[in-house]
Amino acid sequence: MWVSTSFKKPFLLSLAIWFMISSLTYFFHPLQPFQSIAHRGASLYAPENTIASFQKAIDLGFDYIELDVRVSKDGHLVVIHDADVRRTTNGEGYIGDLTIQEIKMLDAGSWFSPEFSNEKVPLLEEILLQFGGKIGLLIEMKSPENQPEMTELLSSILKSYIEIGLKPSSLKVQSFNTNEMEKFHTITPNISTGLLLNEPLDLFHLDSYRSFASFLSIHHQLLTQPFIRYAKKYGFEIFSWTIKDAYVLQAMQRLGVHGIISDEDFRSTDTALYTFIPPFIYR
Template identity: 40%
Template structure:
């Protein structure tokens, strides 16, 4: 009888402990669920960067945002490409700003990545916005805006024409390494969140610098290699969020999640929890 009672007691304790643990696992969101999953140039580890194929792959992988790079052609059309030349990611050569839209869109922007992506085009900014607004968040980077006078106004015009100057759930964000450009853009689109990008040279950014950024920016998005506990805390104390770039390894994502970042910009959306923030 004693043996039966002891077995029952042990079993009850085990079940209660396991049940409590299982409930806690189900009821408590993980840190990863709180981190925005930003597909860098689309899911660029899986499809050619800054193409519709890469953006569609990001949607399929349930990323929270696509990050896109915006530049301007010789005939002042907005296009989505990272480098200031077309040399690396197309079968053409030359500076983006020296080519017309027609010349840009005649290029093959996919074969360099894989033959299955042959004839992918460099998309226009409007094409990407129209295809993905309301479908996934869009983090818009103004790439080298100093080369394209007036690009801030052109981007603002596209968003305002589509009544996107009041984004829901911060699903449109504009960022740049050119911080003066972000001040101009913020004046044009005061209700759209803006971010400042920071490279390795910003290691040791001061509280005064962060306070200045916070007067016009909502995000401080640095190179992942300069992110520390102290930096994350300082950014949060200024009322900004922090989305480091560019994660290309699982251990990098895990480290940033443990440091308490708000989002991760990555070529591999699978390295970050797959459900978007503000779903």
């Protein structure tokens, strides 16, 4: 199809002007403060979901550690991401098929580096004892629909630690499963609950979640300024995951998210190089 060059030039000029204006608008939008959340602990520096990675998060000054829990064969909450232990330990098998005694025999650090060869898969209660009150805890229930005892077990454990002094405000619980999060909120209303989301939502969904969720953890590529404005009107806090680049972190700050989940401490990174990269996907 033939297009007149007299049409092309004004169009290209308009496009260039739009690019400049939108970029300047973005660049001058201030970086907003946020809560820093260490993804499975400071997992760039130490093996994920271990005592070492959680301690590193504290050393680096993170506000929260994010961790995952699953139920062992003998009914304990184990801190591990995968259902199978193969990726992050020297063992084989599913958490649901292993007892705590069997799980504690595993090496959970050598896969990352020989210096972490003594790391073990921790129990949630070990984390609460060692880190509760020192840093915020964002706990993800992994596949609670396949472990029906998980929600009540987690609620019971957290309540017991609150009774001995752990502040409910230092705890947050999240999951991809809407029904289990609603159940958790019903039996543990004093702990903040949230939904993990990896697909776009409409306003109907936002309204339906207000009765039990106080925050939404959303994949960063799904976040836009209009969505965040609407979500804030509904009273939600917005957390973005998982940030692996400094320029994406700046984009999230400019969008005004409340929390940023990342593997590393970007405060040690020179982000000046990224100031002039316009992340159009977040417009």
